[in-house]
Amino acid sequence: MALITKAPRGTEDKLPADIYKWHTVEKITRAIAESYGCKEIRTPAFEHTELFQRGIGGTTDVVQKEMYTFDDKKGRSLTLKPEGTAGAARAAIEHGLIAAALPLKLFYFTSCFRYEAPQSGRLREHRQFGVEVYGAVKPLADAEVICLANDVFIQLGLKNVQLEINSIGCSGCRGEYKKELIDFYKQQNLCNLCSERLERNPMRLLDCKSDSCREVNKNAPVITKYLCNGCEAHFTAVKSALTALGVSFTESPRLVRGLDYYTNTVFEFKSESLGAQDTVCAGGRYDGLIAELGGTPVAGLGFGMGLERLILVMQAQGLEFEPAKSCDLYIAALDSGAEITAAKLVKELRECGFWAETDLAGRGLGAQMKYADKLGARFSMVLGSNELSNGTAIIKNMQNGEKREVGLSAEKVKLCLIEF
RNA sequence: GUGGGUAUAGCGUAGAUGGUAGCGCGUCAGAUUGUGGCUCUGAAGGUCGUGGGUUCAAGUCCCACUAUCCACCCCA
Numbered sequence: 001m002a003l004i005t006k007a008p009r010g011t012e013d014k015l016p017a018d019i020y021k022w023h024t025v026e027k028i029t030r031a032i033a034e035s036y037g038c039k040e041i042r043t044p045a046f047e048h049t050e051l052f053q054r055g056i057g058g059t060t061d062v063v064q065k066e067m068y069t070f071d072d073k074k075g076r077s078l079t080l081k082p083e084g085t086a087g088a089a090r091a092a093i094e095h096g097l098i099a100a101a102l103p104l105k106l107f108y109f110t111s112c113f114r115y116e117a118p119q120s121g122r123l124r125e126h127r128q129f130g131v132e133v134y135g136a137v138k139p140l141a142d143a144e145v146i147c148l149a150n151d152v153f154i155q156l157g158l159k160n161v162q163l164e165i166n167s168i169g170c171s172g173c174r175g176e177y178k179k180e181l182i183d184f185y186k187q188q189n190l191c192n193l194c195s196e197r198l199e200r201n202p203m204r205l206l207d208c209k210s211d212s213c214r215e216v217n218k219n220a221p222v223i224t225k226y227l228c229n230g231c232e233a234h235f236t237a238v239k240s241a242l243t244a245l246g247v248s249f250t251e252s253p254r255l256v257r258g259l260d261y262y263t264n265t266v267f268e269f270k271s272e273s274l275g276a277q278d279t280v281c282a283g284g285r286y287d288g289l290i291a292e293l294g295g296t297p298v299a300g301l302g303f304g305m306g307l308e309r310l311i312l313v314m315q316a317q318g319l320e321f322e323p324a325k326s327c328d329l330y331i332a333a334l335d336s337g338a339e340i341t342a343a344k345l346v347k348e349l350r351e352c353g354f355w356a357e358t359d360l361a362g363r364g365l366g367a368q369m370k371y372a373d374k375l376g377a378r379f380s381m382v383l384g385s386n387e388l389s390n391g392t393a394i395i396k397n398m399q400n401g402e403k404r405e406v407g408l409s410a411e412k413v414k415l416c417l418i419e420f
Numbered sequence: 421g422u423g424g425g426u427a428u429a430g431c432g433u434a435g436a437u438g439g440u441a442g443c444g445c446g447u448c449a450g451a452u453u454g455u456g457g458c459u460c461u462g463a464a465g466g467u468c469g470u471g472g473g474u475u476c477a478a479g480u481c482c483c484a485c486u487a488u489c490c491a492c493c494c495c496a
Binding site: 364 | 421422448449450452453454455456457469470486487488489490491492493494495496
């Protein structure tokens, strides 16, 4: 197929026939977020490149090799946002949102852009539902945010979504731990990749999937043993709050996150219904981020939920989406006089919120009826010279074929659509 | 970025050993010129992913590229 009629690699059209699935997840996630007091925020698709370098961390893969970065005409370096947290944090600082009464709870839907090898469930442009909470220091906040994500899975009916949590401590205890970890790994036989990234990002080694490293990792020191008193108490309180809220989880001492801003609690929801890209939601606490970006230091935490992945899971599990609305009334018109009357009637019904249609394609009566059927029209009506002179028409229930006579006014037709 | 599979109409697909394309669904029209669903008849729709090569002849064989899928890496 010619280049111009093909979407760029790693992008995907959401077609009319499938869009009801998106509407379903957007509606449910929005309602849940709002019930938790979150307000929607919409931030730009691109930001200054430095925002992501500072926020996500210059040594991460996302920043080093996956960003869509370009110079604008004035030579400013801009980047299509690879994730949602940094932009939301920037906006919260810029507009003084964190200067108001805290906590500040935000949610958003956004496209994220990453230059990666595309795979199903991993696109170069993917969409996330995200939640960010600022100025909430209590462990209950961690539990609340996790619970929000969990509620989404419950309400959408997802089965077998596993929540894994861990604490990676504050910069203090993590520094201690990293030293120990590096010392440990230096005495081991590592795969090529791991030897490379040992100094740069030692905690990632815990996640290595190579068989040899898996063996090594069984004996690797675990962060939870190195947590300072404060971090340990926080993590313990998060876990008991989750239990009290009825959110089941497994502790996963090797769970680390790929972005630098995380502190203390990190978590991930995984689904067996996806392939290797099995994480459908991930997040954690990032108490240092706002200060790192130059704002008044306030605590932060949040998550991102991959919407393509979420929908893939729902499809794989055969879950229900809210069906698309179908047509309420199709008016077939037989001649040019009836055509105008039909058009007026259709307009008036639309003003009342009904989906009404009449012929625009120049079809004959039989074809118009077939088309009405394809639209899934609940009712149909035929207008010709007889109806115009009588001032009445027959309205037909397309499900059972029953017919009723109705006066040719929007008011009367409307009543018929409601009652019949 | 690495390794492997795949690419034929809008969608799903058939085309061993080379002889320039069928089928199902969908679309349109008619049977039924004032009533849909079922049925029947007919039609439209293909640069066989793109470009090159081998050959009298390529959807089929070879090379490159592109896209897609799976795994790695990484991540939501």
